[in-house]
Amino acid sequence: MKRIVNALDKLKLTYAVFVLLATTSIALPAQTFTTLLSLDGADGDEPLAGLVQATNGDLYGTTEFAGAYNAGTVFQIAPSGALTTLYSFCSQSGCTDGRGPLGGLVQDINGDFYGTTVGGGANGDYGTVFKITPSGTLTTLYSFCSQSGCTDGANPEAGLVQATNGDLYGTTYDGGAQGDGTVFRTTPSGKLTTLYSFCAQTNCADGVNPVAGLVQTAKGDFYGTTKFGGAYNAGTVFQIAPSGTLTTLYSFCAQENCPDGQSPASGLLQASNGNFYGTTTRGGAHHNGGTAFQITPSGKLTTLYSFCAQTGCTDGEIPYAGLVQATNGDFYGTTAGGGANCTGIGGCGTVFRITPSGTLTTLYSFCAQSGCTDGRGPLGGLVQDTNGAFYGTTNEGGATGDGVVFALSVGLGPFVETQMTSGPVGAGVKILGSDLTGATSVSFNGTAAAFTVVSRYFIVTTVPTGATTGRVEVVTPSHTLSSNVPFRVP
Numbered sequence: 178m179k180r181i182v183n184a185l186d187k188l189k190l191t192y193a194v195f196v197l198l199a200t201t202s203i204a205l206p207a208q209t210f211t212t213l214l215s216l217d218g219a220d221g222d223e224p225l226a227g228l229v230q231a232t233n234g235d236l237y238g239t240t241e242f243a244g245a246y247n248a249g250t251v252f253q254i255a256p257s258g259a260l261t262t263l264y265s266f267c268s269q270s271g272c273t274d275g276r277g278p279l280g281g282l283v284q285d286i287n288g289d290f291y292g293t294t295v296g297g298g299a300n301g302d303y304g305t306v307f308k309i310t311p312s313g314t315l316t317t318l319y320s321f322c323s324q325s326g327c328t329d330g331a332n333p334e335a336g337l338v339q340a341t342n343g344d345l346y347g348t349t350y351d352g353g354a355q356g357d358g359t360v361f362r363t364t365p366s367g368k369l370t371t372l373y374s375f376c377a378q379t380n381c382a383d384g385v386n387p388v389a390g391l392v393q394t395a396k397g398d399f400y401g402t403t404k405f406g407g408a409y410n411a412g413t414v415f416q417i418a419p420s421g422t423l424t425t426l427y428s429f430c431a432q433e434n435c436p437d438g439q440s441p442a443s444g445l446l447q448a449s450n451g452n453f454y455g456t457t458t459r460g461g462a463h464h465n466g467g468t469a470f471q472i473t474p475s476g477k478l479t480t481l482y483s484f485c486a487q488t489g490c491t492d493g494e495i496p497y498a499g500l501v502q503a504t505n506g507d508f509y510g511t512t513a514g515g516g517a518n519c520t521g522i523g524g525c526g527t528v529f530r531i532t533p534s535g536t537l538t539t540l541y542s543f544c545a546q547s548g549c550t551d552g553r554g555p556l557g558g559l560v561q562d563t564n565g566a567f568y569g570t571t572n573e574g575g576a577t578g579d580g581v582v583f584a585l586s587v588g589l590g591p592f593v594e595t596q597m598t599s600g601p602v603g604a605g606v607k608i609l610g611s612d613l614t615g616a617t618s619v620s621f622n623g624t625a626a627a628f629t630v631v632s633r634y635f636i637v638t639t640v641p642t643g644a645t646t647g648r649v650e651v652v653t654p655s656h657t658l659s660s661n662v663p664f665r666v667p
Contacts, residue, residue, distance in 0.1 A: 210528075210541050211584045212551050213258035213568075215575030218243040220262045221250040222579040224570035226281035226336060227498065227557035228254075229290075230594070230609060233311065234634035236560070236568055236582075237263075237290060239278035243579065248276035248297070251290075251309055254582055256562060263313035272297035274317050275305035280336030280390065281557070282309075283345070285365065286596065286605060291318075291345055293333040298322070303331040303352070306345070306363055318367030327352035329371050330359035335390035335444065337363075338399075340419070341600055346372075346399060348387035357385035358403070360417055372421035381406035383425050384413035389444035389499070391417075392453070394474070395599040395646070395665035400426075400453055402441040411439040411460065414453075414472055426476030435460035437480050438468035443499035443558065445472075446508070448533070449662055454481075454508055456496035461485070466494035466515070469508070469531055481535035490515035492539050493527035498558035500531075501567075504592045504661050507532050509540075509567060511555040516542035525553045526571065528585055541585060549574035552581035561661065564611040565589040593651050593658045599665035600640050606664075608636040608651060615654045621664060622647025640666060 216222060221240030228236040236254050244250035248267030254260045267276045275294030282290040290309050298305040298320030306319040321331045331352030337345040345363050353359040353374030360373040375385045384403030391399040399417050407413035407428030414427040430439050439460030445453040453472050461468040466485025472478045485494045493512030500508040512527045517539070519525035525544035531537045543553050552571030559567045566586040575581040596607040608619065612633055619628040619636060621644035628638035636651065649660040 208540060208588065209586045210551070211586075212575070212581050213584055214254060214260050214582045215550065215577060216240065216243075216579040216581065217577050218579050220244070220260055221252055223572050224580050224582075225279045225556050225572060227570065228560050228568050228582070229282050229284060230560060230562055231284050231290075231311065232288060232596075232607060232609060232635040233632070234611065236562070237282050237284070238570060238582075239281060239292060240580070241277050241279055246276075248272060249278050249294070251278070251282070251292070251313070251315070253311070256564065256566075256568075256584070258582070260582070264309060264315045266294060267297060272302075273299045273320070274315060275307060279334045283337050283339055284596065285339050286343075286607060291337050291339070291365070293336065293347060295332050295334050295350075303327060304333050304349070306333070306337070306347070306367065306369070308365070319363060319369045321349060321352060327356070328354050328374070329369060330361055334388050338391050338393060339597070340393050341397070341597065341604070342419075346391050346393070348390060348401065350386050350388060357381065357406070358387050360387070360391070360399070360401070360421070360423070362419075372419075373417060373423050375403060376406060381410070382408055382428070383423060384415060388442045392445050392447055393599075394447060395667050397667075400445050400447070400474075402444060402455065404440050404442055411435060412441050412457070414441070414445070414455075414476070414478070416474075427472060427478050429457060430460060435465075436462045436483065437478060438470055439465075442497050446500050446502060448502050448508075449506070450533070454500050454502070456499060456510065458495050458497055464490070464494070466490060467496045467512070469496065469500065469510070469535070469537075471533075482531055482537045484512060485515060490524060491517045491542070492537060493529060494524060497556045501559050501561055502662065503561050503567075504565070504589055504659075509559050509561070511558065511569060513554050513556050513572075516544065518542050518544040519553070525549060525574075526555045528555070528559070528567070528569070530587075540587065543571060543574065550576050552583055559585075561589070562611070563592055563594055563609050565591050591656060591658060592661050593649060594661055595649055595664050598662055599667065601667055602640050602642055602644060604640045606638050606640060608638060608649065608660075610634060610636070610651065610658060612655070613651060613653060616651050617654070618650075618652045620650045621645075621666070622649075640664075
């Protein structure tokens with residue numbers, strides 16, 4: 178089975194481990210890094226994906242290995258660091274429930290979570306789509322390679338996105354008509370449709386092996402990346418309609434020596450300006466350290482930053498995860514290698530901020546503590562919690578070397594986040610927050626909406642008649658909170 182995490186990507190280096198309690202260190206003024214939890218194997222090992230904030234205020238994630246059967250876990254963690262293992266994969270004979278979740282989770286409007294596993298399932302080691310309740314009850318919705326030749330896809334490595342129609346969309350790394358990956362749709366009950374099989378064009382000009390998930394725009398189309406294939410076999414950016422019509426927008430390494438980047442392993446973020454932003458693991462202007470880029474919906478790509486621009490790659494290298502746009506308009510992300518504390522081959526990784534114009538600031542370099550007890554090698558992206566802080570995971574390091582969950586506060590204030598970032602008039606919307614008790618009004622770009630405060634962490638509402646694209650605003654006794662991104666009304 179092909180895997181996205183090979184020896185180079187995982188940055189497996191030998192290091193001493195010292196058992197320390199979760200600690201806090203000051204990285205820059207008005208900036209605080211906190212190791213919330215060191216995983217110990219029993220509660221999971223080597224988290225590959227980022228976290229998702231749920232309607233109960235906690236964060237949820239996955240680990241690739243360990244748990245009760247060394248096949249990965251789903252876990253819940255409070256912002257304070259208290260962790261609960263909700264499910265250990267391979268609890269069924271033959272791992273028919275799946276094993277090795279590499280992607281993150283998505284919470285649907287009904288409160289359940291959906292995700293994928295790269296292996297296991299009813300048909301062999303080809304992966305699954307699953308649903309899990311907040312309390313930990315797991316249902317296997319689909320086992321890949323249910324069709325002869327795995328034409329339905331195999332080995333999904335990315336998480337899912339829930340579209341405005343309620344269905345879930347994702348990618349598989351392998352399988353499909355040509356064996357090089359697919360884009361698929363599944364209903365919440367598990368009825369799967371293969372929308373596109375990659376390498377359908379001569380020399381795989383349409384791309385092969387999508388590692389990352391998809392993002393849906395207000396117009397309904399999806400955008401994503403493939404790690405390989407394209408005109409130069411260095412990966413692509415593509416657009417796909419819900420019907421399955423695919424357009425290759427950009428082929429990486431279009432420039433000599435790949436200064437435009439190579440092999441994207443992360444999905445795209447649609448920013449508030451309508452453009453998409455992402456990263457490539459390789460290429461760039463400096464030592465093959467990877468890039469951060471912007472691409473318009475029509476496919477015009479601009480390289481914003483080439484990593485490893487500093488001696489010893491202290492600015493980081495190999496950005497494996499995608500970007501998140503924070504409430505200040507800047508983008509935040511991680512690199513799997515480089516950093517100030519482990520220069521040379523591989524490295525320890527960083528957290529960085531990059532402006533829309535491409536100015537990069539390294540906020541934290543991992544392995545700042547003896548034995549890398551603060552973590553090492555973050556392969557997943559960040560999530561900005563509605564309390565303003567960022568949360569993430571590292572694939573390695575920590576007190577036992579199994580990875581950590583961390584928080585980074587950079588002084589940004591609280592905000593609200595809508596579950597579903599677009600929808601028509603009348604659509605149901607959940608609004609997440611950190612303290613919504615006593616809210617007195619909700620509005621969509623200035624248009625008042627009826628609402629119900631369900632708990633201090635979330636509100637349910639509907640898109641009101643007359644609403645237009647813009648920020649959602651919630652007024653509470655202590656704050657006027659705006660959404661982190663515009664809510665788009667088609």
